[in-house]
Amino acid sequence: xxxxxxxxxxxxxxxxxxxxxxxxxxxxxxxxxxxxxxxxxxxxxxxxxxxxxxxxxxxxxxxxxxxxxxxxxxxxxxxxxxxxxxxxxxxxxxxxxxxxxxxxxxxxxxxxxxxxxxxxxxxxxxxxxxxxxxxxxxxxxxxxxxxxxxxxxxxxxxxxxxxxxxxxxxxxxxxxxxxxxxxxxxxxxxxxxxxxxxxxxxxxxxxx
Amino acid sequence: xxxxxxxxxxxxxxxxxxxxxxxxxxxxxxxxxxxxxxxxxxxxxxxxxxxxxxxxxxxxxxxxxxxxxxxxxxxxxxxxxxxxxxxxxxxxxxxxxxxxxxxxxxxxxxxxxxxxxxxxxxxxxxxxxxxxxxxxxxxxxxxxxxxxxxxxxxxxxxxxxxxxxxxxxxxxxxxxxxxxxxxxxxxxxxxxxxxxxxxxxxxxxxxx
Numbered sequence: 001x002x003x004x005x006x007x008x009x010x011x012x013x014x015x016x017x018x019x020x021x022x023x024x025x026x027x028x029x030x031x032x033x034x035x036x037x038x039x040x041x042x043x044x045x046x047x048x049x050x051x052x053x054x055x056x057x058x059x060x061x062x063x064x065x066x067x068x069x070x071x072x073x074x075x076x077x078x079x080x081x082x083x084x085x086x087x088x089x090x091x092x093x094x095x096x097x098x099x100x101x102x103x104x105x106x107x108x109x110x111x112x113x114x115x116x117x118x119x120x121x122x123x124x125x126x127x128x129x130x131x132x133x134x135x136x137x138x139x140x141x142x143x144x145x146x147x148x149x150x151x152x153x154x155x156x157x158x159x160x161x162x163x164x165x166x167x168x169x170x171x172x173x174x175x176x177x178x179x180x181x182x183x184x185x186x187x188x189x190x191x192x193x194x195x196x197x198x199x200x201x202x203x204x205x206x207x208x
Numbered sequence: 209x210x211x212x213x214x215x216x217x218x219x220x221x222x223x224x225x226x227x228x229x230x231x232x233x234x235x236x237x238x239x240x241x242x243x244x245x246x247x248x249x250x251x252x253x254x255x256x257x258x259x260x261x262x263x264x265x266x267x268x269x270x271x272x273x274x275x276x277x278x279x280x281x282x283x284x285x286x287x288x289x290x291x292x293x294x295x296x297x298x299x300x301x302x303x304x305x306x307x308x309x310x311x312x313x314x315x316x317x318x319x320x321x322x323x324x325x326x327x328x329x330x331x332x333x334x335x336x337x338x339x340x341x342x343x344x345x346x347x348x349x350x351x352x353x354x355x356x357x358x359x360x361x362x363x364x365x366x367x368x369x370x371x372x373x374x375x376x377x378x379x380x381x382x383x384x385x386x387x388x389x390x391x392x393x394x395x396x397x398x399x400x401x402x403x404x405x406x407x408x409x410x411x412x413x414x415x416x
Binding site: 014017028052079 | 220221222223224225226228229232233235236237238239243245246247248249250251252256257258260261262264265266267268269270271272280281282283284287288289306307310313314
């Protein structure tokens with residue numbers, strides 16, 4: 001009916017600008033149309049902190065970069081983890097993405113340094129060994145005389161493939177190669193554990 | 209330990225600007241720290257559509273306003289619902305907030321107009337009758353010769369209080385006063401219906 005269509009110009013909002021904002025917000029990770037609408041209405045409200053937020057986005061985009069040495073998110077390059085004398089440079093943790101550094105730093109127990117691969121080997125997606133900085137990893141291992149390299153990659157096919165590749169790359173070198181344990185998460189209910197995790201937890205079971 | 213604190217400058221990020229952005233985003237409705245972090249990292253990525261989004265927020269803030277007649281969200285004032293000759297001006301739906309117009313317009317069945325109260329009576333929060341535009345509602349009812357006024361307010365204590373107030377306000381006038389039905393939602397499972405809704409659905413049961 002004509003009056004329906006008329007009322008629906010600019011989506012359900014009577015406002016193309018608001019509709020455009022909702023669509024833009026819906027494209028952010030984890031936001032559906034409903035949450036995007038809620039946020040958009042909040043942002044256009046007169047008393048909203050939108051200007052502050054716009055400033056924060058701009059500042060973060062201008063100031064946030066990746067450490068040229070390890071690839072972690074930082075404002076100073078090289079980053080504070082790489083320059084800190086209190087961090088053991090002979091202990092190196094290999095992760096896939098800059099985001100993977102965050103849980104380690106939040107937990108605060110790790111006293112070594114990082115190497116961000118920036119991706120995982122994936123024949124299906126066309127990511128090959130030449131696309132990842134394995135030469136820089138090798139150079140880093142030599143330069144810092146790494147004694148232990150911890151592989152902390154996703155427990156996915158790509159993660160396993162990449163872990164195997166790193167293992168072969170370092171074969172014959174005088175360093176300890178380790179990886180994160182796979183098993184039931186702390187506080188995780190056995191009944192709701194997926195089968196693959198359960199099988200791994202059984203396979204890697206320890207003595208008392 | 210010193211190296212922990214050092215690594216945690218700027219939150220877990222090594223970046224005060226990113227930490228500030230995450231905090232700003234966490235303040236948006238419906239976003240926790242985890243989702244805010246995910247969005248922040250997306251926004252600072254080089255290939256992110258942040259500039260487009262910044263533009264959309266600015267444009268929406270500049271262009272979106274509320275209709276001076278009904279209070280709905282609009283870019284044109286008076287809004288297209290108020291100016292459309294295809295909408296019945298003698299049918300008036302009273303809602304609390306501009307957002308409450310959206311589900312009606314999305315569903316598209318309603319052919320009347322709206323009046324946004326901009327709030328609900330709430331003695332506890334200090335919202336009294338003088339704080340809401342009841343005089344403008346009365347003037348509107350007279351001007352448009354409203355034949356039916358539909359109260360579409362939340363089924364909360366504040367919603368009920370306000371509905372009762374509107375009812376008394378219009379007492380003695382020659383118009384039909386109705387309100388949305390309360391009951392089990394379509395597709396809602398009886399077993400998971402809350403007790404108050406169930407009691408209302410029973411109380412307002414209809415004959416076949």
